[in-house]
Amino acid sequence: MRRILKRSSLCAVLSGLLLTACGGAPEDEMGAFEEPTGTRESAMCSLMSVSQVGVSGISSYGGVLAGAGTWTTSTSANGALLVFYVDGVERSRQELSGTYDSAVGVYRGTWSFSASGTTCGSHTFHVKAYPMNVDSAGQKETCTGNTPQTLTQTVAQACPTATLSCSRVSSSLSCTGSASGGASPYTPMWKRTIRYSNGTTSTGTWSSGTLTKSYGCTQPGGKREFNRIEIYFKVVDSTGIESNVDFHDDICGV
Known part of the structure; x- marks a missing residue:
């Protein structure tokens, strides 16, 4: 009676002759010939x-x-x-x-x-x-x-620079602003804050004007009373960039 070789034995015998007949080479042997991911990109x-x-x-x-x-x-x-x-x-x-x-x-x-x-x-x-x-x-x-x-x-x-100087003239405060740097012409901007002798404060908003401005600075009713006035000045240049804010404060009623 003829003997029939099992598939596993047959594959072992033919392994050196025809690898594909037994399902191909092991995955690790095939992987050795594949280019790792990113190698081509790195080489380029x-x-x-x-x-x-x-x-x-x-x-x-x-x-x-x-x-x-x-x-x-x-x-x-x-x-x-x-x-x-x-x-x-x-x-x-x-x-x-x-x-x-x-x-x-x-x-x-x-x-x-x-x-x-x-x-x-x-x-x-x-x-x-x-x-x-x-x-x-x-x-x-x-x-x-x-x-x-x-x-x-x-x-x-480059940005504009604003400077401010003020002086008392009778019962008013006369202020002059100036600007340099940035892009002229400039738009002068002013704001005033008054700190009353009774402890209250009134603060205005920024408003445009000229380079000179006067503010009332009168003495309150009592001789020992006084108000403090604060003046803020800045400019906005022609490109829309604002300068620093310069500041002057004074006492009204002294």
Whole structure:
């Protein structure tokens, strides 16, 4: 009688001849030939870089910080991701495609930036540029894991400065305001507070006017009574930026 080999024994015999007849090689052997996830991306990014990021000009006017500049990549990257910061806070980012410069074999491009709400004084503008590649199908490879090319600039927002001087003239207080810096012409703004001898206070609201203003400053009824008057002055320049507030106080009835 013929003996019939079991499937397991047959597979053992043929294992060196035909692996597929026994259900294929073990999963760990197949996995050794597969490319780990991210290897292809990492290999591409290792060939890409941003070689230069520059600024053509940047400034702040009327509370709007704006500027423009250039960037250049290595031959393996045809675009760039630019991330913009003001005083360490990210304000915007741009993904940009470049133009090929055949003379030197690189891609070049330009960037632009604009952000409102810039306060008075000095600010730090910072750019980080990462390499990017866009293939013919529009697929992007952005290498944010690469060390970026960076640019840092100090930008000043010029603001107006207000000053105030007042003097007593009989029973009134005559005040003159002045302004400098920022963008003229200026709109003078005034506010008055009176602190009465009986402990009550009357505070007005800001109102526009000229650079000179007079306020009544009379003595209350009693000889030992007095009122204190406080005058506040500021200006708003032509771009809408306010100056500091200057202050003068006086005693009426002394």
